Amino acid sequence: MSRISGVIQPAALRLTSACDLRAVQPATEAVRHFLAVQGCPEEELSAIELSLAEACNNAIKYAGDDARAKPIGVEALCDDQDIELRVTDHTAGFEWPEKIELPDPESESGRGLFLIQSLMDSADYLRGRGENTLVMRRKRTSRPVLHNEENSQQKIAEGETVITGMIEELSSCYESLSAIFRHSADQSRISDPKTFAQTLLADLLQIIAADWFVLRLVPPGQDKLAVFVASEPSLELPPLKIPATAKSVDAVEVEAAVKRREVWFDILRPLASDDPLSGPKPRSHGLVHPFFVGDNLIGTLAIGKTRTQFLSGQQGVIFTAGQTNVVATFADFLAIHIANTRYQEEQVGNRLVARELEIANNIQQSLLPKQLPALPGFALAAGCRSAHQVGGDFYDVLKISDDVALLAVADVMGKGVPAAMFAAILRTMLRAAPELMNQPAALLTRVNKLLFEELSGVDMFITAQLACVDVRARKLTIANAGHCPLFLAATGAPVKTFSPEGIPLGIMVDAVFAEETIALPVDSRVLIYTDGLTEALNATGDRYGQERLMKWFGDAAARGLSAKQLKTELNETLEKFQANMVLSDDQTFLIMTG
Amino acid sequence: MMIKTHGDTLQISGVKELGAANSNVFRDEARAAMTDTQKNIEIDLSETSFVDSCGLGTLIALHKTACSRKGMVRLVNPTPSVQQILELTRMHRIFEIVKP
Numbered sequence: 001m002s003r004i005s006g007v008i009q010p011a012a013l014r015l016t017s018a019c020d021l022r023a024v025q026p027a028t029e030a031v032r033h034f035l036a037v038q039g040c041p042e043e044e045l046s047a048i049e050l051s052l053a054e055a056c057n058n059a060i061k062y063a064g065d066d067a068r069a070k071p072i073g074v075e076a077l078c079d080d081q082d083i084e085l086r087v088t089d090h091t092a093g094f095e096w097p098e099k100i101e102l103p104d105p106e107s108e109s110g111r112g113l114f115l116i117q118s119l120m121d122s123a124d125y126l127r128g129r130g131e132n133t134l135v136m137r138r139k140r141t142s143r144p145v146l147h148n149e150e151n152s153q154q155k156i157a158e159g160e161t162v163i164t165g166m167i168e169e170l171s172s173c174y175e176s177l178s179a180i181f182r183h184s185a186d187q188s189r190i191s192d193p194k195t196f197a198q199t200l201l202a203d204l205l206q207i208i209a210a211d212w213f214v215l216r217l218v219p220p221g222q223d224k225l226a227v228f229v230a231s232e233p234s235l236e237l238p239p240l241k242i243p244a245t246a247k248s249v250d251a252v253e254v255e256a257a258v259k260r261r262e263v264w265f266d267i268l269r270p271l272a273s274d275d276p277l278s279g280p281k282p283r284s285h286g287l288v289h290p291f292f293v294g295d296n297l298i299g300t301l302a303i304g305k306t307r308t309q310f311l312s313g314q315q316g317v318i319f320t321a322g323q324t325n326v327v328a329t330f331a332d333f334l335a336i337h338i339a340n341t342r343y344q345e346e347q348v349g350n351r352l353v354a355r356e357l358e359i360a361n362n363i364q365q366s367l368l369p370k371q372l373p374a375l376p377g378f379a380l381a382a383g384c385r386s387a388h389q390v391g392g393d394f395y396d397v398l399k400i401s402d403d404v405a406l407l408a409v410a411d412v413m414g415k416g417v418p419a420a421m422f423a424a425i426l427r428t429m430l431r432a433a434p435e436l437m438n439q440p441a442a443l444l445t446r447v448n449k450l451l452f453e454e455l456s457g458v459d460m461f462i463t464a465q466l467a468c469v470d471v472r473a474r475k476l477t478i479a480n481a482g483h484c485p486l487f488l489a490a491t492g493a494p495v496k497t498f499s500p501e502g503i504p505l506g507i508m509v510d511a512v513f514a515e516e517t518i519a520l521p522v523d524s525r526v527l528i529y530t531d532g533l534t535e536a537l538n539a540t541g542d543r544y545g546q547e548r549l550m551k552w553f554g555d556a557a558a559r560g561l562s563a564k565q566l567k568t569e570l571n572e573t574l575e576k577f578q579a580n581m582v583l584s585d586d587q588t589f590l591i592m593t594g
Numbered sequence: 595m596m597i598k599t600h601g602d603t604l605q606i607s608g609v610k611e612l613g614a615a616n617s618n619v620f621r622d623e624a625r626a627a628m629t630d631t632q633k634n635i636e637i638d639l640s641e642t643s644f645v646d647s648c649g650l651g652t653l654i655a656l657h658k659t660a661c662s663r664k665g666m667v668r669l670v671n672p673t674p675s676v677q678q679i680l681e682l683t684r685m686h687r688i689f690e691i692v693k694p
Contacts, residue, residue: 021614021615022615024613024614024615025611025613025615042675043675046644046675046678049644050644050646050679053613053614053644053646054646054647057613057614057646057647057648060614102683102684105654105684105685105687105688106654106657106658106688107651107654108651108652108654108655109647109648109651110647111647111650111651111683112646112647112648114647114683115646115647115679115682115683118682119682
């Protein structure tokens, strides 16, 4: 072989073949197989096989009887650039034509040398005494598949790469695990979740050799991604809205959140010019990892490199598989931590609410009279059942004189401490105006004026029913501020309702309240209540309603029940109707019989 | 190798190779199989991986036989390497080459 290139030694095959046409095929087959092992493609093999067959056939064709006893030598040599075939015979040989052309189309022979010439790059017929050699050469068309030895070296190198990758991944895993253990220990020490995330992600950047990060979280109950922490102030970008579908997605962080999978930005898919990240970090490469607790999207973690250092021969590799796993592990760890923190905040919140309700309940209970005053010839009974979320119901009976008293039932619209506070203020105001106690409408007008600013400032209002009873005159003067009607049941007559005109306190500063005076026949029963009674729900969602309450009141009055009995039966009736339902509103009532 | 007749055509198939070692036998068998009524020869080359110059000579010989009967030789579905040899030696001008 004229030239040996590189370090690769040429491969050679030498064989002898009987001088018989039937022996040619096994010989060419052997050469074909040998060259196939050297990585020659199919097309090349067919050309060489045919050329070799033609050469052998020629050698046999021109052999005399003597020569037929001698074998034909076949050699094939191959390096990474050339293939050389040598066919040596022991015949007298033949004259190699100067010009090889195709024979007449109808000729049955004479195409062998033409084929050799066409399929090989060169053919030299070396004629000697009793021995002739045809040397045929052909350049290889494609880069060879490597030599066996080279091949195994390559495989060893590949193996080493794989092992290096595994070591890298293992050490990444180790680093991330130890970082996570370290941070888990820190978790109890660092109470501020922002500081915690910042520390954890700064570690992550080091572990995976990244330059920047942006951690966005979905605030509870909102459909946006708000930056929670970022590696630098320029990355503290405005919140991104999360669309319901991925239609007009432009920001990679939104895309990752909507598609619920990792999104890479790299050479193939660079950051869009309108992507928020491309402002502070143009030409960055990296990935966005969305993270979840259960099915709930907690947030996204964008990690990037500003100057991508390509690994040799692996253009475009930003993070290895191991590093990508580390990103995912850190993000998932953060997700759990954040979910835990939120749960704890919720627990604290719940405790605060519970504490507030307790305070409100205490206020409300303190407003209720410990004992109802005695009125000659009349009896009083009252009840107040607090709902879970304490409102601002209260009742009061203020004795004005031996025979005159003011009955009041009010409902502050609102919950918790503020409602209870307004109830307390209203109670004080009512008590602080003895001169108006026998003029309920005037009292309501005054209280409304005094409370208007405070109530309207917090969008709250109060409904109230005031009734001034004169037991000697057997009359009741009533005024109503948007409250439920007053019921009157007298023997032998249907229940009557009274609801003088008036809007709730705190709606209009100069509201006017009507006043009505009702005669109380002997054996009258009066019920003043809050809408917690009529709004009570049963298990199937039906309201107790005013009609049912009137019917019960009429029946109970006809049975001649006392105030105390009425109270007991009303409580039982409501209890039965609501079964085990949780009270949604306070239920307050005041009963007077006489 | 399988030889069957179909009307005035002799159909040959299952030829693995057509070279110096077997082409004369192939030629003689084909000729022997032809009855007086057959003038065309159809050779299925779909399984033929190797044809050398002797094989080509045989095809020419059969072409002459067919021509003498006012018929023709049709080569059916040659493999790419055989097709290349047929074209290289311009024998595609003599034979009808049929692709499925």
